[in-house]
Amino acid sequence: xxxxxxxxxxxxxxxxxxxxxxxxxxxxxxxxxxxxxxxxxxxxxxxxxxxxxxxxxxxxxxxxxxxxxxxxxxxxxxxxxxxxxxxxxxxxxxxxxxxxxxxxxxxxxxxxxxxxxxxxxxxxxxxxxxxxxxxxxxxxxxxxxxxxxxxxxxxxxxxxxxxxxxxxxxxxxxxxxxxxxxxxxxxxxxxxxxxxxxxxxxxxxxxxxxxxxxxxxxxxxxxxxxxxxxxxxxxxxxxxxxxxxxxxxxxxxxxxxxxxx
Amino acid sequence: xxxxxxxxxxxxxxxxxxxxxxxxxxxxxxxxxxxxxxxxxxxxxxxxxxxxxxxxxxxxxxxxxxxxxxxxxxxxxxxxxxxxxxxxxxxxxxxxxxxxxxxxxxxxxxxxxxxxxxxxxxxxxxxxxxxxxxxxxxxxxxxxxxxxxxxxxxxxxxxxxxxxxxxxxxxxxxxxxxxxxxxxxxxxxxxxxxxxxxxxxxxxxxxxxxxxxxxxxxxxxxxxxxxxxxxxxxxxxxxxxxxxxxxxxxxxxxxxxxxxxxx
Numbered sequence: 001x002x003x004x005x006x007x008x009x010x011x012x013x014x015x016x017x018x019x020x021x022x023x024x025x026x027x028x029x030x031x032x033x034x035x036x037x038x039x040x041x042x043x044x045x046x047x048x049x050x051x052x053x054x055x056x057x058x059x060x061x062x063x064x065x066x067x068x069x070x071x072x073x074x075x076x077x078x079x080x081x082x083x084x085x086x087x088x089x090x091x092x093x094x095x096x097x098x099x100x101x102x103x104x105x106x107x108x109x110x111x112x113x114x115x116x117x118x119x120x121x122x123x124x125x126x127x128x129x130x131x132x133x134x135x136x137x138x139x140x141x142x143x144x145x146x147x148x149x150x151x152x153x154x155x156x157x158x159x160x161x162x163x164x165x166x167x168x169x170x171x172x173x174x175x176x177x178x179x180x181x182x183x184x185x186x187x188x189x190x191x192x193x194x195x196x197x198x199x200x201x202x203x204x205x206x207x208x209x210x211x212x213x214x215x216x217x218x219x220x221x222x223x224x225x226x227x228x229x230x231x232x233x234x235x236x237x238x239x240x241x242x243x244x245x246x247x248x249x250x251x252x253x254x255x256x257x258x259x260x261x
Numbered sequence: 262x263x264x265x266x267x268x269x270x271x272x273x274x275x276x277x278x279x280x281x282x283x284x285x286x287x288x289x290x291x292x293x294x295x296x297x298x299x300x301x302x303x304x305x306x307x308x309x310x311x312x313x314x315x316x317x318x319x320x321x322x323x324x325x326x327x328x329x330x331x332x333x334x335x336x337x338x339x340x341x342x343x344x345x346x347x348x349x350x351x352x353x354x355x356x357x358x359x360x361x362x363x364x365x366x367x368x369x370x371x372x373x374x375x376x377x378x379x380x381x382x383x384x385x386x387x388x389x390x391x392x393x394x395x396x397x398x399x400x401x402x403x404x405x406x407x408x409x410x411x412x413x414x415x416x417x418x419x420x421x422x423x424x425x426x427x428x429x430x431x432x433x434x435x436x437x438x439x440x441x442x443x444x445x446x447x448x449x450x451x452x453x454x455x456x457x458x459x460x461x462x463x464x465x466x467x468x469x470x471x472x473x474x475x476x477x478x479x480x481x482x483x484x485x486x487x488x489x490x491x492x493x494x495x496x497x498x499x500x501x502x503x504x505x506x507x508x509x510x511x512x513x514x515x516x517x518x519x520x521x522x523x524x
Contacts, residue, residue, distance in 0.1 A: 007510045011441075011479045012503055071493055082479050089371050089478030095272075095285065096364045098338035100434065106483040107436055215482040221504025223497060254330035 012219075014078055019216035021075040026213055026239060028068055029205075042254065044153040045182025046142045053165050057161040068183050083110050084192045087136065095214075105207040106215070111131045113209040117199035126188060131181050139163070155180075189254035202248040210240035227232055267293045267354060269308065270362040276433055279374045279382075285364075288318075291427060295355035299342060300325060300332060302354055314352040319378035325499050327491065328425030333433070334379055335366040340430035348491045351425040352433050367495040372440065372475045386427050386443060392471035393464035394447040422450035424492040426480045431486035431494070437478030444472045444504035446494045452505055462509035462512040469506055 009012045035055070038048040055061050105112065130137060141156035146169070156177050166177045188194055213235035217223065222231075269290040276283025291305050300322050307317035323331035332349040336342035341440050342352040356417075364459070375505060410465060431442035451457030453500040457464070480499055489495050 010469060010506075010510075013510070015427045015479060015503070016507060086439070086478035086481075088474060089438035090369050091371055092369050094335060094338065094366055094369055095438045096338035096366070098343075100339075100485045101488050103487050109481060116293075177265045211482075218482045218496065218500050219480075219503055220498045221507060223500040223504075225268060234387075 004198065007112075008228060014082055015219045017078050018075060018082070019219040021071040021078075021217050022212055024071050025068070025075065026209065026216075029239070029243050031141070032139040033243050036098075036250060037246070039182075039185065041149065041251050044142075045140065045180065045185075046151055046153070046176070048182050048185075049140060049180060050176065050177045052181045053124060056131065057165070069130045072117075073122060075114070077248040079110065079113055082235060088172075092246065103211060108210060112204045115201060116208060119197075119204070122197075127181065130184060136181045137184060139177055142175070142178075144174045146174055186258070189251045191260040192255065195251040195255045198247045198251040202244040205247070206240045208246040211245075215238045264358075267295060267357070267359040267361075269293060269302075269354075269357065269360070272362060272364045273379070275318070275378050276367075276375050277486045278377055283375065283378075285523070286441070293354050295353065298350055298356065299334070299352040299353045300350050307318070308363075311337045319376070319380050321380045322350060328426060330428035333368050333381060333383070333428055335368060335433055336363055340368070340433040341428075341491055345488075346493050348351055348426075349493075368429050370429075370432050370438040372477050373429060373432065381429075383427070383429050385477070385500070386429065386440070388475065389440070389444055389468055389471045390427075390447055393460065393467035394451070396451055396460060397454075411455060412480065415453050419450050419453040422446040422453070422494065422498055425450075425490075425494050426492060428488045428491060430491060432477065434489040435447065435478065435480075436483060436485065436486040437481060439480045439486075440472050440475070440477035440492055441480040441499050441502070442496070443467055447496035449501045449504065451496050452501070461505065462513050462515060464504060465505040466509050471503070 008017060035051055036048075038051050041047045055065075139156040139158055141154050142151050143154075144151040158177075163177075165179070166175070168175050189198075214232055217231050267290075271288045272285045272286060274283050275286045288306055288310075290302055293305065294301050300320070301320060303320060310331045321333050325332075327348045327350060330348075332341075334341070334349045336349065336352070341349045342348060343356055344352060351369055351512045367373075367375050367379045367472050370381075372385040374385050375383050380501045419446040425443060425446040427443060427447075429440075429443070432438050435442075448468050449462065452461050452485075482496065483501070484496055487494060
């Protein structure tokens with residue numbers, strides 16, 4: 001076995017991979033929630049559809065996206081390997097166990113992670129896969145009068161099947177034609193069960209990161225009186241409260257819109 | 262807290278040897294003084310078993326003053342019983358109430374096979390220690406006192422880690438049966454001190470490798486270990502071990518490179 005393999009096959013090597021991939025996924029969430037705040041803009045999805053178009057047509061983002069998918073797989077596979085090893089380390093369990101002063105989330109990372117993996121598969125199948133590989137998604141045409149800055153929207157039927165997007169300016173009117181992911185989101189979030197599923201998944205994100213973010217720093221050995229407080233503050237408030245709340249607000253907001261319509 | 266003598270029901274794990282399956286057997290412990298230690302209570306029960314020509318309950322013990330790390334009972338769902346920061350031998354029967362049922366189990370870990378009843382074979386810890394938990398002292402003239410300077414905080418921290426008695430309560434309490442609290446305390450008590458520096462990087466690698474070979478689980482930073490540790494060893498030790506391990510594995514190369522030094 002090469003020395004490199006030996007490092008990453010050791011117990012601490014596996015934990016290092018869990019910590020680093022986990023932290024990468026955490027930073028992704030910041031970008032993801034930031035971009036998706038465009039969903040709260042009442043502009044018939046102009047900003048959001050343009051943003052989705054940008055993400056899928058900007059090469060550096062596409063490269064990072066594949067790194068991200070790879071890390072999700074790596075994080076899950078290593079979690080599975082570690083869990084199996086941990087189970088083997090105690091073949092016979094205890095008959096009685098008292099409540100330990102440890103946090104619930106730290107003891108249920110596997111359960112929470114499994115919910116999240118299921119969520120990621122459904123979530124990507126519903127939006128990412130539909131956007132990239134399915135022809136069911138329509139197009140929207142946004143016409144902005146550059147003088148008055150008023151935007152009108154209409155459906156657009158592409159003339160060629162390979163059409164992806166176009167931006168042009170005619171007579172002081174900017175015409176943007178992009179794939180309409182926004183209406184797919186409106187449709188998905190008009191179903192109550194789907195909204196409930198998303199909210200449950202965001203609760204899982206919250207508890208997973210409540211332990212996960214801080215645990216990653218401990219695993220890396222980055223523990224210091226100077227920044228322990230900051231790590232715990234960010235792990236609790238940003239990753240376990242603000243980000244899951246913002247994400248959960250999106251399906252709830254869209255479901256509310258279908259109710260008041 | 263009970264005043265007079267107590268009558269208790271014990272549910273004790275009985276297992277003939279490593280190979281055979283074990284089971285719980287219920288015993289009555291009657292007329293137990295609240296001032297007895299938990300082990301003395303078991304001594305009383307064992308005496309009555311011997312008088313009845315029955316096989317006494319096998320359990321580990323040695324110093325009975327909380328410093329040897331031999332006693333290892335999982336009492337009512339917690340290593341060393343309900344109190345914090347003490348070993349089983351320091352636990353007194355006044356911590357229980359009259360008529361209570363007490364469940365006594367051995368440490369449960371694949372790396373600690375059961376020898377008999379409540380006694381487990383913890384030589385896995387010895388092998389981790391032997392892999393690098395020492396400093397190589399070259400004998401010679403007696404050095405001057407205080408010729409090696411050690412800051413007070415470093416000495417205190419190293420001594421905190423060194424208080425680990427290797428009882429294995431950390432492994433017993435950990436949901437993953439991980440030995441990282443023990444291993445990290447043994448690694449970093451030496452890694453902190455100047456005497457431990459020459460072997461610092463090879464030590465952490467050797468001891469972690471041995472720990473992996475013994476079949477312990479992996480730490481999830483849950484902290485059950487530090488909550489039950491009779492010597493209150495903290496999770497900080499694990500982070501310090503991780504830091505040293507990654508430094509050693511990823512950023513330090515300890516071998517002589519060819520080509521130089523021919524002049």
